[in-house]
Amino acid sequence: MVSRTDLETNVRDMVAYDILSKPLSSLGQKAARRRDKLASETAKLLREGDDFERVVAYVKKTDEEKARTLREGIDAFTEAHPRYGGILEGMIQERRMHSNRHLYYAVNQGFNLGAAEYRGVMRDLGLSVIEADAMYPHLMQLSERLGKAGEQSLRSILL
Numbered sequence: 001m002v003s004r005t006d007l008e009t010n011v012r013d014m015v016a017y018d019i020l021s022k023p024l025s026s027l028g029q030k031a032a033r034r035r036d037k038l039a040s041e042t043a044k045l046l047r048e049g050d051d052f053e054r055v056v057a058y059v060k061k062t063d064e065e066k067a068r069t070l071r072e073g074i075d076a077f078t079e080a081h082p083r084y085g086g087i088l089e090g091m092i093q094e095r096r097m098h099s100n101r102h103l104y105y106a107v108n109q110g111f112n113l114g115a116a117e118y119r120g121v122m123r124d125l126g127l128s129v130i131e132a133d134a135m136y137p138h139l140m141q142l143s144e145r146l147g148k149a150g151e152q153s154l155r156s157i158l159l
Contacts, residue, residue, distance in 0.1 A: 011105045015151050016113050016121045023142040101159040107151040 004012070043059055068076065074092070078085025107113060115136060122132035 012107060012113055012117055013121055014105055014157075015107050015155070016118050018155055019113075019143055019151065020118065020121060020125075020139055023139050023146055026146055027142075102156040103159050104154055104156045106154045109152055112151055 042057055046057060046059055074085070074088060077088065118140070119129075119132040119136055122135065123129060127135065
């Protein structure tokens with residue numbers, strides 16, 4: 001096995017996490033959209049009085065107090081104190097320089113990650129050895145189909 005520095009190991013693991021997170025996130029977002037669509041359709045079916053006995057489904061309205069949004073608060077303040085509200089709006093509109101620090105990382109050409117590294121980060125995410133072994137090829141195929149960035153693509157993280 002190749003001896004790697006801690007820095008090399010960290011960067012390689014970050015690349016593996018990034019590559020694996022793309023298809024998992026994509027699937028999760030797709031599942032959430034489909035679930036939300038089904039929820040709307042289910043609520044409609046409940047209103048129409050469809051019969052069911054093998055599942056539980058009902059709509060319940062709850063009243064809860066929520067804080068104003070920032071915009072609602074500013075609008076209320078401006079209405080109550082027009083003079084100061086104008087000053088506040090002006091302050092909000094001012095631009096300011098903001099500095100961010102980003103960590104950029106990638107794997108150099110010819111030093112691709114191995115299956116063991118991907119499976120290792122999958123195990124670190126809580127999958128068993130058997131689950132990681134079974135899911136690995138499918139996740140890599142899905143990642144390729146989705147056209148997500150490869151290992152040599154430069155990535156960045158806001159620090």
